[in-house]
Amino acid sequence: MVDSVEFTDIRIADETIEDVVDVLESGRFVKGPLVEQFENRFAAACGVDHAVGVSSGTAAILLSLAAAGVGEGDSVFVPGHTFFASASPVLELGATPVFVDIDPETYTMDPDALATAAAEVERPAAAVPVHIYGGMADMDAIDAIANEYDLFVLEDSCQAHFATRNGSAAGSVGDAGAFSFYPSKNMTVAGDGGMVTTDDADLAENIRMLRNHGRGDEGVHRRLGLNYRLDETNAAVGLNQLDRVRDWSEMRRRAAQRYTDRLADVDEVTTPWVPVDVDHVFHLYVIQVPDREALADYLSNRGVDTGVHYPTPAHRHPAIVSRVETPELPVTEALCDRILSLPMHPRLTDEEVDYVCAAVEEFYR
Template identity: 45%
Template sequence: MIPLLDLQAQYASIKDEIEPAVLRVLASGHYVLGVEVARFEEEFATYCDASHAIAVNTGTSALHLALLAADVGPGDEVLTVAFTFVATASAVCYTGARPVFIDVDPVTLTMDPAKLEAAITSRTKAIMPVHLYGQMADMDAIKEIADRYGIPVIEDACQAHGAEYKGRRAGSIGASGCFSFYPGKNLGACGEGGIVVTNNDEHARKIRMLRDWGQEQRYHHALKGFNYRMDEIQGAILRVKLRHLEAWTEARRVRAEHYSALLAHSRSVLAPVAMIDRRHVYHVYAVRTRDREQLQHTLRSEGIHSGLHYPIPVHLQKAHLDLGYRPGDLPESEAAAREVLSLPIYPELTLKQVERVAAVLEQDAYVS
């Protein structure tokens, strides 16, 4: 059996580092926003080439607070994409603002800058591109438009830990960048977690207050805040895992390149394209196919797990029908939602397993 993801294999490889770190926190008696979280913030900010990092309890909370720090609120609009996990749009809705969806580029499946400017109105308060599957959006083109209109860019980098655009790290280009540490992410906690990185001192100050009930100091509440704090155990675990992230990333890239070489002339799938000016970190290795259901069935019958990221774009989700979108409004996003199929990819996946997955895909092409 080849799983889509194997967190047990990852844990086994660093068990001797993780367990002492957790026990150290348990013995300390300090379990929320302590030394481990503070040190992780410093280390992750350095990793992202950012001045500040503010750890929170989820990636969704990171997006929410980054938007609030940019003064997004009721009556505002935030331009983002619909081909993403629903949390991107949900975070906008939490502020009282309205998400306005831009279609994606058919090659990268990230925000299409050519469609961005026409969507800007007097109500546009932020632009939030999503660095999907581990590849960054076209940030120069997006920023050029945003800067012309004086609109802040908030990077949804929840799938892009360590990704780069023209040598610049994800999260370091916009007003802020938001990451998730959900267990399956390239850098994942043993539970939930998230972080905002920023070079803006005032945004960092405001986010630190908002995550902890709006306190400037204990029991002095200057803002209406939230309980979005990261716990110490997750901070300690993430510090251990961060030391391995670059090695894990390169392992993912090697496996992705092997897949792409094997599938270069595939009759069943189209391999993802890594843009030459970007470092793709392959949180997901998503191929495209017009025979997804059949391919999934074939893979399953051979003991190979696959996934769908994401089968229904946000604008067509029942929860967001109130936004007024209809089928056909975002054709590239809708086509991607029908065609993407995620193959197993993680650092512990062997190259022989990659070859096995590719062989089954091609076998299905000839059977079909």
């Protein structure tokens, strides 16, 4: 009998642990062969020519924008509804994040809002559409606007490993894609880690240099770079996770469908809308409700963990408000007060989903 449901459930297989032990016994902890293997296999799985392993998703965003030449005076378009790290690297580079609103159904960057913003600013340089919760943004529409304004497009795919839209994978449509392996993501490296994907050989080369002190093959430091490398133990875990992530995403999709079916009759609940051409990977299963805190408390008293992703829009954080103009983004702001993330992970059982849904139904009865 179910009496509690964990929000997430992270486990590392025994054979993965054996691979990590092999790395530890080898003494080769950085700059070894596993990072390169992981990069090659990740690139192939994503359908791109190059992948570059880095120390986090944040580093993947920072280094991609830096390698593309984004810097002082440039405007970079970021959706308001996202994690802070979609925007903070822009400021770190001395550029200006220009926040745009989201589509009310998919919660991803609204292409019309992007077009309006791109027409208004002086130096439009890049756009960072975010595939929030595991569903891809409308990349066809975003790419069309990017072409018009010559924008570098970085897909923030940190929550969307191998999600697809119209048959193309997250991270393979724009100029580059940034992935995170933070432990709660659809796949991890048992620590922090990230990956950049791209078809652009020069961009990949630049990112390789920037992640390693700006150092070129000849050992000379050609650009100012710091240390953003991914290490071998993480790559060993990542390789194992890569073999399993598609099955896990299928399990997440099944759980999501069960939630959506079971909650269909609860009028107060808005379940996630998934466009027909999107293969969603449900990093998170997020509902909208009118009385989020009360429902979260009710569920917590019944042993059900929930989360809010994210309670504060990216452009409303003090660290950002103090530096850039913060626009009104009505869709983003209305959504932030209503969202609640229900438990979601590949091992979620039908009984657990039913238990959560029964508690939600009970709350509204």
